[in-house]
Amino acid sequence: MLMEELPPEAALDGPPQNADHLLRRALGTVREERHQAVRRRGRITALTSTFVVAGVLAGGVWMGQGMGVGEIGADGETLQGTSAAGAHLAVKVTDTEGGLRLVATVDGMQDGEACWLVVHTKDGRKFTAGSWRAHDGEVTLAGSAMVRAGDVAGVSVMNHDHQPLVTAS
Known part of the structure; x- marks a missing residue:
């Protein structure tokens, strides 16, 4: 009864002949996809950080305009x-x-x-x-x-x- 539940591949003697090649190829694909995801996240983080710094600098310049002592301004x-x-x-x-x-x-x-x-x-x-x-x-x-x-x-x-x-x- 237990033998009826097993798939036919379980009855083979040992792993398939090209199993090492398939495993290496699958692991290589997984590693490459992970490496690309990490690089993509790094680029997004760098780009976001650049925009945040530029925004802070622009805001500081905008807020600091006309705050000097001794200036006669419209305000x-x-x-x-x-x-x-x-x-x-x-x-x-x-x-x-x-x-x-x-x-x-x-x-x-x-x-x-x-x-x-x-x-x-x-x-x-x-x-x-x-x-x-x-x-x-x-x-x-x-x-x-x-x-x-x-x-x-x-x-x-x-x-x-x-x-x-x-x-x-």
Whole structure:
């Protein structure tokens, strides 16, 4: 009964004469197909990586346009001022959806002085946009205030006693 379930090839004595050749050919085909699939995946990965890097670089260039200090652009205005003591202040004021964005460059502050970047409005209000501890040399900092750019009368650097050290208007 068991013999009836076996295929007729099972009754042959040993493997077919060309079995080694067939096995080598089949394994060679499998290896070649696998090698081609790996190479194809490598090419797709390299191409995708190239596009991602190019996109990141293009996005960085696009986002970085017009963000330099001291430029007067359609989207902002630069205010400048110098104090009698020789301190310099240049502030780029840009109107944003939520208020005001400032990029200030300050030079000539006394080393160790506590400083606040304060926005003055035309109606007399004051908004603190940033603070730092001064050191020798130039400092560039970013800040923001909840006021429209059209309402700005000037920007000051004030000390701990709320005295203006330098004002830009």
